[in-house]
Amino acid sequence: MTARLPVFPLGTVxxxxxxxxxxIxxxxxxxxxxxxLTxxxxxxxxxxVVAIRTGWDVAPTAPDGRPLPEDDVTLHEVGCTAELRQVTELPDGGYDIVTVGRQRFRIDSVNRASAPYLTAEVEWLPxxxxxxxxGELSARVTAAFRRYLGLIRADPEDASEQLPEDPTVLSHLVAATAALTLADRQRLLAIDDTADRLRAELRLLSREAALLRQVRAVPVPLKELASPPTPN
Structure with missing residues (x-):
């Protein structure tokens, strides 16, 4: 089943x-x-909402103020719909909005001319x-995520927060809140099967935890490591 959606390119997943x-x-x-709003x-x-693969999420404007075509922007294929939950209109005509992610989709085609903003023909992903x-994977990811939080948070109590029991909800929460690269997050979003997503997150959390432990084991400040060596 397909649908046509307005598309907002962003530097996030x-x-x-x-x-x-x-x-806005x-x-x-x-x-x-x-x-x-109509x-x-x-x-x-x-x-x-679709993450930008290359290009800019804000294109330059023509002398008359009209936005130039976003031809220099390429998008990832998989995105997620954002449901408009709250809108605050600002004195300058802009908006502050609050949205919530709802459903994953894959882009079939992008139309850059039918509206001021991009629209796309999309296929809903299951x-x-x-x-x-x-269930077993969810328990392992929960334990790994708590260990990861214990490494990045100063207060151990912060790592004991309630985490969702639903495996799919947990997989989305971990993907969105762990300090992963955009590429990592995009790969996780594109995985259809919850178990496969949880397995991938176990590998990523293990990688991130190992990196954090290495950083903590460094005996000198990181900024000193970034400085060029002093000639003898």
């Missing part, structure tokens, strides 16, 4: 269930918010029920 606040200042995306509240007012082994 949105996951289902995660909150994404945005400050560019004319094309102000137009997008105004369009969404729609009924049900079904949810949504647009697609979120199948987690397999039986996802």
């Amino acid at each position: 949105l996951f289902p269930g995660l909150v994404l606040p945005l400050h 200042f560019e004319d094309r995306y102000r137009a997008l918010v105004r369009h969404l 729609l009924p509240e049900q079904p949810p007012r949504e647009f697609g 979120d199948p029920d987690p397999p039986d082994q996802a």
